Amino acid sequence: MDLTEQPVSTEPTPRELVRRAERLRPMLRAQQDEAEARGHYGEDVHRALRDADLYRILTPKRYGGLEFELSAYARVVMEISRGDPATGWCYSLGHNHNLTTAAHWSQRAQDEVFANPAGYFRASHSVAGNVEAVRVDGGYRLTGRSLYQSGVPYSVFVTVNAAVRGSDEVIAAIVPRERVQVLDDWKGPGVLGLRASGSNSVALDDVFVPEHLTCAFDWMEHDYDAPSPGNVLHGNPMYLGPVAAFFHLALVTPMVGAAKAALDCYEEIISTRPMTFPPFELRWEDPHHQADFGMAMSMADAAEGIVIRVCDQYLEHCRDLVERGEPFTMAKDARLYGMVQRAGELAADAVALLYRSAGSSAGRGGHPMERYFRDVSMYRGHISAQYRWSAAKFAQIHFGWRKSPL
Structure with missing residues (x-):
């Protein structure tokens, strides 16, 4: 066939979805106060997310979804969360269950829930x-x-x-x-x-x-040593179903976005506010503020890198099972879970560092930095984020004392 005659896809690419999420950043930041008072993002944001195809990323193609890889989902969540971490959390934990539903339920169930009148799942x-x-x-x-x-x-x-x-x-x-x-x-x-x-x-x-x-x-109580209902139905290894690392990934991606948001906020502060004492240079010219910004930036970038690597390695394990019969064991899931926990701590530490360095005015109610600090503090209290408890379990799995990371 002549290349000029090939049909042109009208579906967005993963990169285009990230750009769409990025374009929503001003809207997301403008609505943060109202969203906090309400308890969730507003109808206008809901429509914007839906119209940007961001509710279709992990939905199977069989049901009108895009069926993109995990890294596409993670990048979009991080970008939404850079606009507002809590909105990113709300979005992430409503959308990620496309994957678990497609993996664990029967075709009869999936035909019913994915083809619902709302037009999205x-x-x-x-x-x-x-x-x-x-x-x-x-x-x-x-x-x-x-x-x-x-x-x-x-x-x-x-x-x-x-x-x-x-x-x-x-x-x-x-x-x-x-x-x-x-x-x-x-x-x-x-x-x-x-x-x-x-x-x-x-x-x-x-x-x-x-x-x-x-x-x-x-x-989370057994190794995955055979294809799941979702693998058979959709023909995609991604819909296998191990969830220890995947569930926590949905919590950590908003925290990476929070770290990026805090960097944006901190950069604005140090670029516009002078030092307290002579010679009153702008704070970004001060080596201590430079060090804090550089450290936090590296931590946020490292957290993002871990998240993307976990997404890729998760899919590698799924493919190993479906294509080569190599089980996706609880030990493998636990190792990925530990990596995601490290990413969460790096992101939360980055926000805490910037909050401490931003000045006391950043602690006033309604200040973006104050909000980001509260958000990562809430994440750190989640039972799934207790990395010190998990670390002992990961070691016990390695030495054969236990199987499940729970």
Whole structure:
């Protein structure tokens, strides 16, 4: 065929999606105060993200998605979070479950949830809370409260973990958002940071969930030594399903964006404010401020590099299983998880360094640097970010004392 006759793709490239996210930065920064007060980003931002195709990155092509690699998703989340880390968190944890849903659920379930009337798939998912599942004909009835459903304000579905009455089994159940009550328990000033992350609790009162919309939540309790339902359905190794590193990646990418945002803020401060004492040169001319900026910049860049490497190595492990039969073991997942935790600490340390060096005025309420410091402090309190606890587990896995990183 003559090259001039080949069809031209109208779909965006991963690089174009990052540029689209970058162009949203002024809008995201302008709405930060309102988003914190509300508890999540506004309808205008929601429409902008949707219209920019940023809700399609990890969605399978079978259902109208772009089916891009993890690195495309990570780069977009980091860029959105450079505009507003909490908005990035809300976006990230509503979109990342495209991958787990495509990996672990049956074709019947996927045909139903991905082809929903909203025209896109977003689902929050939390493992925290106290939800009980009672087995009934055709499925389960769920009652209880699921906490920290980050991303739920613009999710079409809510995925909850539930303990099955009378057994040790835990299931993950996909529930239409309109079937749950989203509680108004997440917004400023009631929480320290990530106030716009949409990390609300949801309540369920005897909600019926059909069997096909549930699956066993044993995703971090075994090696992956055979293709998943998603591998078979989509023909893509990415939809295999190990989640220890992948889940934490969704939390760390907003923190890398926060570090980049803090660098932007710090650069503006030192480029416009003079030193306190003679000769009153601008702060960027002072070697101490230069050192702090350079150190934080290197830390943010290193964190970003780790994130992208983890994305690539995750896919390498998935391909090794699907194409060569080499299991994606919990030990491999744990090593990637540890790398992502290191990236999170580097990013959070970069923000803390810049906050300390920015001057006391940066600690006033409403100052961007104050917000970024609160956001990374909130991340550091997350159980998944407790790297010192995890480090011992990683060593135990290496020496054969345990298998799971949990």
